[in-house]
Amino acid sequence: MNYKDLANLIFPDVKDISYYEEKYPKRNLKEGAIVTRFAPSPTGFVHIGGLYQALIARKVATQTEGVFFLRIEDTDQKREVENGITDIVNSLKDFGIEPDEGMINETEEKGNYGPYKQSLRGDIYKAYAKYMIEIGKAYPCFCTPEEVEEIRKKQEAAKVRPGYYGVWAKCRNLTVEEMAEKIKAGEKYIIRFKSPGREDRKIKHHDVIKGNVTFPENDQDIVIIKGDGLPTYHFAHVVDDHLMGTTHVIRSDEWLSSVPLHLQLFHEIGFKAPKYVHISPIMKNDNGNKRKLSKRKDPEAAVSYYAKEGIPGEAVKEYLLNIANSNFENWRRQNPTEDIEKFDLQLNKMSVSGALFDMVKLLDVSKTVISRFDAEKVYNESLKWAKKYDEELTNILKEDKEYALKVFGIERGNKKPRKDIAKWSDVKENIEYMYDELYYAKTKEYPYQVINKKDDIVKILDLYLKKYYDENADKQEWFDKIKELSGELGYAKEVKEFKANPDKYKAHVGDVSTVLRVALTGRTNTPDMYEIMKILGKERMAKRFEEATESL
Numbered sequence: 001m002n003y004k005d006l007a008n009l010i011f012p013d014v015k016d017i018s019y020y021e022e023k024y025p026k027r028n029l030k031e032g033a034i035v036t037r038f039a040p041s042p043t044g045f046v047h048i049g050g051l052y053q054a055l056i057a058r059k060v061a062t063q064t065e066g067v068f069f070l071r072i073e074d075t076d077q078k079r080e081v082e083n084g085i086t087d088i089v090n091s092l093k094d095f096g097i098e099p100d101e102g103m104i105n106e107t108e109e110k111g112n113y114g115p116y117k118q119s120l121r122g123d124i125y126k127a128y129a130k131y132m133i134e135i136g137k138a139y140p141c142f143c144t145p146e147e148v149e150e151i152r153k154k155q156e157a158a159k160v161r162p163g164y165y166g167v168w169a170k171c172r173n174l175t176v177e178e179m180a181e182k183i184k185a186g187e188k189y190i191i192r193f194k195s196p197g198r199e200d201r202k203i204k205h206h207d208v209i210k211g212n213v214t215f216p217e218n219d220q221d222i223v224i225i226k227g228d229g230l231p232t233y234h235f236a237h238v239v240d241d242h243l244m245g246t247t248h249v250i251r252s253d254e255w256l257s258s259v260p261l262h263l264q265l266f267h268e269i270g271f272k273a274p275k276y277v278h279i280s281p282i283m284k285n286d287n288g289n290k291r292k293l294s295k296r297k298d299p300e301a302a303v304s305y306y307a308k309e310g311i312p313g314e315a316v317k318e319y320l321l322n323i324a325n326s327n328f329e330n331w332r333r334q335n336p337t338e339d340i341e342k343f344d345l346q347l348n349k350m351s352v353s354g355a356l357f358d359m360v361k362l363l364d365v366s367k368t369v370i371s372r373f374d375a376e377k378v379y380n381e382s383l384k385w386a387k388k389y390d391e392e393l394t395n396i397l398k399e400d401k402e403y404a405l406k407v408f409g410i411e412r413g414n415k416k417p418r419k420d421i422a423k424w425s426d427v428k429e430n431i432e433y434m435y436d437e438l439y440y441a442k443t444k445e446y447p448y449q450v451i452n453k454k455d456d457i458v459k460i461l462d463l464y465l466k467k468y469y470d471e472n473a474d475k476q477e478w479f480d481k482i483k484e485l486s487g488e489l490g491y492a493k494e495v496k497e498f499k500a501n502p503d504k505y506k507a508h509v510g511d512v513s514t515v516l517r518v519a520l521t522g523r524t525n526t527p528d529m530y531e532i533m534k535i536l537g538k539e540r541m542a543k544r545f546e547e548a549t550e551s552l
């Protein structure tokens with residue numbers, strides 16, 4: 001009896017690995033092309049950190065004319081939820097991340113290196129596990145969970161490292177005959193890797209983000225095939241990323257400490273190891289303490305949060321690039337309208353310790369991103385959001401699209417577009433004063449500023465409508481009229497003039513404008529008042545001034 005016989009006894013029906021090696025040939029890509037993947041478990045929750053990894057992986061693959069694929073890691077079937085894969089696919093899509101290969105819904109996939117769902121790859125893992133046994137690098141282990149627990153207790157008492165290794169690895173030294181006998185007798189077993197490592201030796205490794213790291217060698221005989229016949233993460237990682245031709249494993253840095261094991265597995269099975277890119281978690285400043293974004297504590301940890309809030313995928317993506325590479329901000333300043341695809345992301349410039357996630361900054365980025373959208377896009381996106389979350393807004397937007405486009409068009413499409421919308425859930429509040437049904441339904445406090453006496457306000461509003469408002473005026477003429485109005489009522493026509501002679505005037509043209517703005521919209525801050533007036537028209541203005549006057 002030799003290793004080969006043992007392997008045949010354990011896996012009588014699996015194919016030789018040469019079959020798979022031929023079936024999945026080396027990818028024919030240009031020199032330097034990077035092949036990456038996103039490999040989540042379908043647990044029903046996509047974390048912003050996962051999206052971040054996927055974005056980075058997609059980006060570097062695109063940049064190098066490589067391939068990015070989606071692999072579903074469902075070997076821990078206890079954690080699975082219904083529609084878990086579709087959730088992942090749709091979440092990526094919401095952020096414009098489209099894999100070149102991989103699962104596209106619960107059951108279908110695209111690409112030539114599948115199946116892209118691990119639970120469908122059972123025969124492949126078995127073939128490679130069989131090969132490992134044949135070459136003497138894996139063995140069946142008959143220890144029951146109780147025995148393994150027993151070993152752990154002894155290790156604890158002896159104050160040595162826990163695990164299945166060296167002298168503790170009981171089954172490692174069984175003879176092939178003994179193993180075969182146990183199998184024939186029907187004893188249960190799992191398959192373990194036969195580690196050649198020694199804990200007192202060190203390995204040096206270069207991680208693309210973390211740089212040079214040194215670890216003790218792995219000496220654990222880890223499980224590669226579990227009792228349910230499925231592989232462990234470690235073994236599936238090695239087999240899949242080998243067969244699928246991954247060049248760069250981009251994953252969370254919680255896996256960094258497994259690198260010695262993974263490199264050893266690649267080496268022992270005889271495959272070229274990929275490069276490792278361990279991404280630090282996204283951090284949050286919590287009252288001065290830097291901590292990981294937590295699924296439990298932080299709603300913004302779930303990617304579903306952004307859709308609910310109506311923060312555009314483009315904005316989240318742009319913000320994530322911001323925290324990925326600190327030179328992004330500079331690039332954006334120099335290329336304010338360029339597609340982010342043009343930005344050259346560098347993996348080795350990513351943060352070693354964990355990028356800080358700042359919601360205020362994200363919303364700021366979002367304002368700028370939305371400011372670059374045209375009115376039609378703002379309309380469509382707001383409506384899409386509203387249809388899910390706000391019926392009133394949906395009705396308003398649908399009732400008169402032409403009018404809505406005018407409203408969204410205020411100060412848009414010019415050199416310095418308005419930046420007042422950070423998320424679609426802000427839209428209603430933002431355009432409220434352009435819709436009478438919303439405007440009058442609200443009880444308003446008119447926040448008058450410098451000019452705040454009833455008489456003064458009434459005079460300004462009256463005279464403006466009677467004498468100075470001209471619907472056909474262009475913007476310059478329109479403003480000149482407000483100056484004239486100011487002059488007639490004893491206010492300074494120029495701010496400069498007012499500053500030079502503050503005692504001579506009650507206030508200046510800016511203060512007069514504020515009165516008009518507040519009476520018209522109920523607020524001190526709006527985009528361009530000239531455009532607002534044009535869209536509202538004289539009749540509606542008059543009605544608003546009337547209401548404003550009455551409430552004085």
Ligand code: GLU
Nearest residue numbers: 039040041073237250251
């Ligand atoms: N399924 C693993 C996880 O979600 C994937 C890690 C990897 O990308 O290799 O943590």
